[in-house]
Amino acid sequence: MPLLQIEHLRKRFGGQIVLDDINLDVNKGEILAIIGQSGSGKTVLFRHIIGLMFPDAGRILLDGEVISSPTTKAADFDKYRKRFGILFQGAALFDSMNVGENLAFPLRELTGLSEAEIVKIVGESLEKVGLKEGFKTRMPAELSGGMRSRVGLARALVMNPEIMLYDEPTSSLDPIMTDKINDLIESLRERMQMTSIVVTHDISSAYKIADRIAMIHEGRILFCGTPADIRKSHNPYIQQFIRGQRKMQYAVRDEETWGLPFNAAGTVSGLSPGEEASAPKLSSDNPAP
Amino acid sequence: MTGVLRLVALTGEQGISAAGAVSRFLRSICRFSLLVARTISRTWLIFRNPDLTIVQMFNLGVGSLPLVAVIALFLGSETVIQAIYQMAGIVPMRYLGVLVCKSLTTELAPVIISMVVAGRVTTGIAAEIGTMKATEQLDAMQVLRLDPIRYLIVPKMVACCIMVPVLVIAGEFIAFLGSILTVALSVDMTMQTYLSGLRLFFSAVDLYMGIVKTVVFGAVVALTGAYFGMEAKGGAEGVGKATTRAVIAAAVLILVFDFVIAILVL
Numbered sequence: 152m153p154l155l156q157i158e159h160l161r162k163r164f165g166g167q168i169v170l171d172d173i174n175l176d177v178n179k180g181e182i183l184a185i186i187g188q189s190g191s192g193k194t195v196l197f198r199h200i201i202g203l204m205f206p207d208a209g210r211i212l213l214d215g216e217v218i219s220s221p222t223t224k225a226a227d228f229d230k231y232r233k234r235f236g237i238l239f240q241g242a243a244l245f246d247s248m249n250v251g252e253n254l255a256f257p258l259r260e261l262t263g264l265s266e267a268e269i270v271k272i273v274g275e276s277l278e279k280v281g282l283k284e285g286f287k288t289r290m291p292a293e294l295s296g297g298m299r300s301r302v303g304l305a306r307a308l309v310m311n312p313e314i315m316l317y318d319e320p321t322s323s324l325d326p327i328m329t330d331k332i333n334d335l336i337e338s339l340r341e342r343m344q345m346t347s348i349v350v351t352h353d354i355s356s357a358y359k360i361a362d363r364i365a366m367i368h369e370g371r372i373l374f375c376g377t378p379a380d381i382r383k384s385h386n387p388y389i390q391q392f393i394r395g396q397r398k399m400q401y402a403v404r405d406e407e408t409w410g411l412p413f414n415a416a417g418t419v420s421g422l423s424p425g426e427e428a429s430a431p432k433l434s435s436d437n438p439a440p
Numbered sequence: 441m442t443g444v445l446r447l448v449a450l451t452g453e454q455g456i457s458a459a460g461a462v463s464r465f466l467r468s469i470c471r472f473s474l475l476v477a478r479t480i481s482r483t484w485l486i487f488r489n490p491d492l493t494i495v496q497m498f499n500l501g502v503g504s505l506p507l508v509a510v511i512a513l514f515l516g517s518e519t520v521i522q523a524i525y526q527m528a529g530i531v532p533m534r535y536l537g538v539l540v541c542k543s544l545t546t547e548l549a550p551v552i553i554s555m556v557v558a559g560r561v562t563t564g565i566a567a568e569i570g571t572m573k574a575t576e577q578l579d580a581m582q583v584l585r586l587d588p589i590r591y592l593i594v595p596k597m598v599a600c601c602i603m604v605p606v607l608v609i610a611g612e613f614i615a616f617l618g619s620i621l622t623v624a625l626s627v628d629m630t631m632q633t634y635l636s637g638l639r640l641f642f643s644a645v646d647l648y649m650g651i652v653k654t655v656v657f658g659a660v661v662a663l664t665g666a667y668f669g670m671e672a673k674g675g676a677e678g679v680g681k682a683t684t685r686a687v688i689a690a691a692v693l694i695l696v697f698d699f700v701i702a703i704l705v706l
Contacts, residue, residue: 232583239579
């Protein structure tokens with residue numbers, strides 16, 4: 152059974168449908184990347200998973216237990232929150248506290264641990280994200296974007312979550328720091344068997360770290376499969392997105408041809424001779440990804 | 441005929457727009473009331489984290505003292521000058537102290553000093569909480585199961601309820617000093633006459649009433665800032681609008697509660 156199941160999730164704001172029948176499963180120990188354009192609904196989906204929003208219809212199940220539905224209240228969700236760790240886009244560190252206090256705050260308030268144990272856990276969490284103990288006295292304003300992300304990740308780890316969610320973890324980072332954060336996400340899975348959901352529009356990061364990629368478009372899951380599968384997809388919108396093209400260059404005839412692999416001749420296979428004539432062709436201007 | 445239809449359409453549009461504004465206003469009052477109720481119901485939790493309240497008392501209270509001192513000094517002086525102008529030829533000058541004492545203790549010092557504190561503190565709270573919302577720090581607190589009302593708003597409200605009366609007491613003392621200085625330097629009156637006037641109808645009840653209502657003003661200062669900060673939408677522009685709305689609402693609510701308390705007590 153999948154660890155997390157999202158079933159027929161719908162959400163609208165006023166007259167605008169933001170999530171429209173989302174169905175998605177997340178398996179234990181996997182890294183799932185949710186990709187999509189800005190405004191596609193991925194952040195709203197993310198906020199539903201972490202209990203900051205609740206759906207108009209549909210439900211979310213964790214280990215088969217319903218954790219979010221139209222009748223769920225924020226207080227009802229609280230008992231599940233400890234199973235989730237969240238890294239927000241800008242890390243969302245508390246400005247008025249230094250790094251050590253940021254990490255220790257939830258431990259001091261929510262656990263009965265002694266100060267010595269808290270100091271030990273804070274040090275271990277910083278070590279997991281590759282930061283030294285000396286960082287504990289730094290204020291968030293003194294940190295670079297990459298360091299903030301790592302401290303945010305360390306803060307999420309102090310409560311030992313089962314599922315890590317990342318909201319655009321690399322969106323404002325340089326390529327080297329992006330690679331470091333991606334390595335961290337992978338290493339957490341290897342070291343702690345952590346399940347991860349990464350919301351991103353950085354397709355190269357998704358290719359690198361994800362076991363599966365779910366693409367959301369206009370509030371629907373357009374595609375869900377391995378990075379290799381998404382590369383092979385013939386959906387024109389998916390190809391436009393993963394290639395970062397401004398215009399759709401594919402002219403796939405209709406939805407029935409989506410997902411069919413290209414054959415050696417560069418045409419869509421599985422079509423009748425008549426259909427092949429109108430199907431897209433690969434060219435030097437339009438190579439396979 | 442077309443003109444009449446246009447007029448009907450325009451009236452309808454204006455009506456819908458006005459109904460929308462009234463609906464938004466009523467919704468805001470409900471949300472504000474809910475925040476007040478939630479904050480008050482968590483007030484007892486300050487004893488678990490007294491340090492948070494002490495820090496806020498220092499930042500919001502002690503930090504406002506220099507500003508309050510300057511305002512109070514001029515408030516006392518200005519009250520003397522205005523009182524002399526109003527009394528001239530009507531009331532004997534030996535009653536100058538009475539008028540200054542009554543005006544400062546019952547109304548001027550509590551209201552004006554609370555408004556000055558609101559100008560500094562309400563905007564600060566709205567900007568702080570609005571920025572925390574814009575940078576997802578409030579969401580981070582929620583997902584970490586750290587209640588933002590308990591950890592952010594309750595300490596600020598308790599600090600303001602304690603420190604605004606303290607600032608008003610300090611301000612009244614400085615305002616009296618200002619009035620004495622003004623009498624000594626620019627009024628043709630002996631200091632003994634003025635001081636005996638100050639004591640003549642002095643009532644401790646006036647002083648207590650003036651101070652007790654500042655506890656309510658302290659809550660207004662903190663809660664309006666917190667409410668508009670939490671309602672801030674968008675980035676820097678949203679935070680800017682929230683701070684402006686917060687200080688306007690605080691000023692209006694201070695006057696409204698001053699009126700209500702006066703009606704209830706006097």
